[in-house]
Amino acid sequence: MKKEVKKILDDAKRYLIQQESLFGDEIILPKQSSSEQEQSPVEKDVSGEQFGVAPSWVESKTLDELEAKIKNCVKCPLGKTRTNFVFGVGNHKSEVVFIGEAPGAEEDLQGEPFVGRAGQLLNQLLASVGFRRDEVYICNVLKCRPPGNRDPLPSEIEACSPYLVKQLEIIKPKLIVSLGRFPVQTLLKTSASLGSLRGQVFEWRGMKIIATYHPAAVLRNQQWKRLLLEDLRRAKEIFLQK
Numbered sequence: 001m002k003k004e005v006k007k008i009l010d011d012a013k014r015y016l017i018q019q020e021s022l023f024g025d026e027i028i029l030p031k032q033s034s035s036e037q038e039q040s041p042v043e044k045d046v047s048g049e050q051f052g053v054a055p056s057w058v059e060s061k062t063l064d065e066l067e068a069k070i071k072n073c074v075k076c077p078l079g080k081t082r083t084n085f086v087f088g089v090g091n092h093k094s095e096v097v098f099i100g101e102a103p104g105a106e107e108d109l110q111g112e113p114f115v116g117r118a119g120q121l122l123n124q125l126l127a128s129v130g131f132r133r134d135e136v137y138i139c140n141v142l143k144c145r146p147p148g149n150r151d152p153l154p155s156e157i158e159a160c161s162p163y164l165v166k167q168l169e170i171i172k173p174k175l176i177v178s179l180g181r182f183p184v185q186t187l188l189k190t191s192a193s194l195g196s197l198r199g200q201v202f203e204w205r206g207m208k209i210i211a212t213y214h215p216a217a218v219l220r221n222q223q224w225k226r227l228l229l230e231d232l233r234r235a236k237e238i239f240l241q242k
């Protein structure tokens with residue numbers, strides 16, 4: 001009996017230490033849901049909803065390992081409606097990571113971020129400031145597509161953002177470029193507008209963050225293209241700084 005109690009306490013301690021490494025001082029406790037009893041052991045492991053036992057993805061050392069462990073995630077309802085899980089693409093040791101908000105229709109079909117019209121625009125602008133797509137890393141806050149390309153819900157961001165945090169912990173880039181407001185708001189835990197965040201350089205766990213327009217927003221409003229290009233030039237300057 002004593003052994004069992006000790007094991008439970010050890011597991012709980014390990015869980016809290018891992019949560020602290022992911023979220024700092026904020027302790028995030030799992031929600032108990034009525035559907036929990038219907039989850040398979042694999043789903044439980046992915047979602048980390050077994051209190052006292054940290055999900056195994058938390059200990060991932062590489063992006064491939066992390067992806068393999070979370071690709072069947074159904075922690076939020078988007079897991080049931082997606083066509084493909086969209087993890088991220090690019091150089092796993094990149095010093096710059098571009099983050100969008102969520103996969104769109106084309107990304108959902110192909111399982112890769114930024115492959116639609118917005119992705120083509122991003123490629124073109126990255127090339128024009130001297131970034132090759134294969135030397136950067138690109139991902140989203142959400143790994144599954146919100147239906148109809150609606151904005152991510154706070155509950156979806158809460159469920160999915162620990163995966164983004166883990167990706168960034170593994171890559172350890174020098175610079176993070178937030179494409180749109182959701183990535184920067186999520187990482188800095190702020191509700192400030194993109195307009196007020198743009199033009200500043202923030203620090204997050206030793207990494208720099210800048211925020212700019214999402215290429216999809218630029219497709220809808222061409223006057224922002226010049227500003228996005230300006231911000232990407234700034235990103236290149238920071239990337240080249242020693």
Ligand code: SF4
Pocket residue numbers: 073074075076077078079080142143144156159160
């Ligand atoms: S959006 Fe994230 S949390 Fe929701 S099911 Fe997909 S991977 Fe899981």
